């Protein structure tokens with residue numbers, strides 16, 4: 001999508017972090033921007049501050065995402081750029097996890113993307129002036145890190161969905177990008193704030209506590225740097241968005257171990 005001005009961008013998880021930065025970047029490019037988020041107060045505050053539309057949405061709930069799409073159509077007629085970005089990070093080694101730990105992360109990070117595609121892809125494909133899907137995965141979608149099993153699983157799935165979609169939409173007017181950041185300075189390490197009551201553990205498990213204690217000490221790049229790269233990838237029609245080139249050696253190592261195993 002070379003021309004963004006006047007078109008419509010929808011960003012899930014737009015009240016905070018990377019989503020908020022993408023909303024700013026697309027607004028500054030002259031787009032109509034809708035941010036969708038489950039957290040009501042930050043959503044209202046961010047929408048007012050940025051001068052964009054905010055729609056309370058739970059991406060884990062297909063009806064909620066369809067209601068978002070219906071509101072976008074009612075207001076703007078269609079959507080052009082869909083950023084399936086809402087996500088949560090849960091910690092804990094696999095042997096310590098509960099089914100609720102798995103369900104919460106997969107509901108948001110995996111099903112959120114599926115719901116977004118289900119409700120918005122028909123709109124993008126029907127546009128004469130095309131569209132673009134940006135799915136937020138992670139470097140954890142390209143190489144697995146210990147202590148975040150459900151997160152790794154969800155992000156590998158988002159990469160696979162994005163690769164499949166890009167193959168299926170090749171030659172169409174709808175482009176696809178997958179965003180795989182390393183650490184970005186956001187509120188991701190406070191993700192438990194958005195965990196539904198029904199999926200909380202009766203007792204917070206010690207494995208999760210230890211993993212969360214580790215990850216909260218990490219610091220990364222500014223979300224605006226990521227948003228600039230997302231903007232450029234949409235305009236240039238690039239699939240991979242890798243914000244941390246220094247981490248790509250982990251992907252090389254993984255790929256080499258697979259290839260080596262085949263030639264053993």
Ligand SMILES: NC(=O)c1ccc[n+]([C@@H]2O[C@H](COP(=O)([O-])OP(=O)(O)OC[C@H]3O[C@@H](n4cnc5c(N)ncnc54)[C@H](O)[C@@H]3O)[C@@H](O)[C@H]2O)c1
Nearest residue numbers: 013016017018038039058059086087138183184186187188
């Ligand atoms: N921050 C990082 O280091 C990093 C690295 C790689 C990938 N990511 C990915 O970036 C994306 C954005 O995360 P962030 O780092 O900006 O974190 P963040 O917590 O600052 O923002 C995430 C937003 O998603 C919203 N959200 C959570 N559950 C939701 C739901 N069910 N429905 C709708 N909205 C929901 C939150 O309220 C929040 O506003 C996520 O997919 C995350 O996995 C982040």
